[in-house]
Amino acid sequence: MAKNRIKERFMGVPIESHDTAAxxxxxxxxxxxxxxxxxxxxxxxxxxxxxxxxx
Incomplete structure (x- = not known):
């Protein structure tokens, strides 16, 4: 469980910005x-x- 803490911390950060999508x-x-x-x-x-x- 200790190695997944970094992953859990950044799960809420969006990867892409869809502001200019169609x-x-x-x-x-x-x-x-x-x-x-x-x-x-x-x-x-x-x-x-x-x-x-x-x-």
Whole structure:
């Protein structure tokens, strides 16, 4: 148990920041499934990011 104390201490620290993700600025949600729909500009930004970071 002693070796897991460091792991337990840092479990609450988030690894990634999702502030700029396409789903961060939710424009609308679908009524039945509660799926988040991002705005059109966020979709364009996400596509642009994917296109520029292709291998």
């Amino acid at each position: 789903w961060a600025n939710i424009e609308d949600t679908k009524p039945v499934s509660n799926v988040h729909l991002p705005s059109e500009t966020e979709v364009r930004n996400a596509k642009e990011w994917v296109d520029t970071n292709e291998k």
